[in-house]
Amino acid sequence: MAISYLDHHIALLKHLRMILGALGEAEQVPEENHGLFLERFDELLDELPRDPVGAQYLGQDLISQTFHRYPQIAHLVPRDLLWFFGGDCLHFMPDEEIELYQQLDERRHSAEENGEPFDWTTEKQLLALPDDTPKH
Template sequence: MTPHQLHHLNFLKIAYNNFIKQAPFASEEISSEEEQFILNFQKLIQDFEAGSENVYNDGENFIDQAFKMYPRLAHLMARDLLWYFGGKCLHNMPDSEIDKFQILDELRFEAEEKGEEFDYLNKRAHLFGLN
């Protein structure tokens, strides 16, 4: 797994841990729909770890579903996941944010072409004004 993929796997795991601590998932009894959502979240993480070829399509569909089903919890999911899975997920991002992620990808590709190490989190923080 590349460092870039590892960052996004960690973003997924953090989102999962955040989701299961919130209502309705933290309740003792949850609906079958909510239980299936959590099971799908776990499967996405497992498939990502296993390098499944379907992870991008499944991830796009899952993230899109999460934003539609649980919009009040959407802030618990790193915006990077929207960009990473792309497609329908991009509808949840303003153009200015998409532009920043494009720049971040270009910087990463440039570093990879030169054989240089790329500090994704530091570059991301700098580009988004987080440091």
């Protein structure tokens, strides 16, 4: 069963939160600032389900800060979150990747307009296939 677009990204945020928490537990970052950062991250996790649009700026800020504050885990930040929050987060994506996500978003909007189910993960995998591979 496909999960909603928002739920997919909330799950990715929770996973990233676990990684960030583990950094603190491993004492790889200064505790004082890290604790405050995690509090703000938890605020995002609380606010996003209630007000997805209103939480966008906080999400952009926290994801961008993750790259700057914790470069050692930059490769672990889910690329979907960069696209989901947009704004300054897009600076961390190459143009080719942005094009892929634009296509993915167009497919999602088309499916929603037509009342069709849409599975973000499956569609993303289909778009990543080589051009000569059949895509349903």
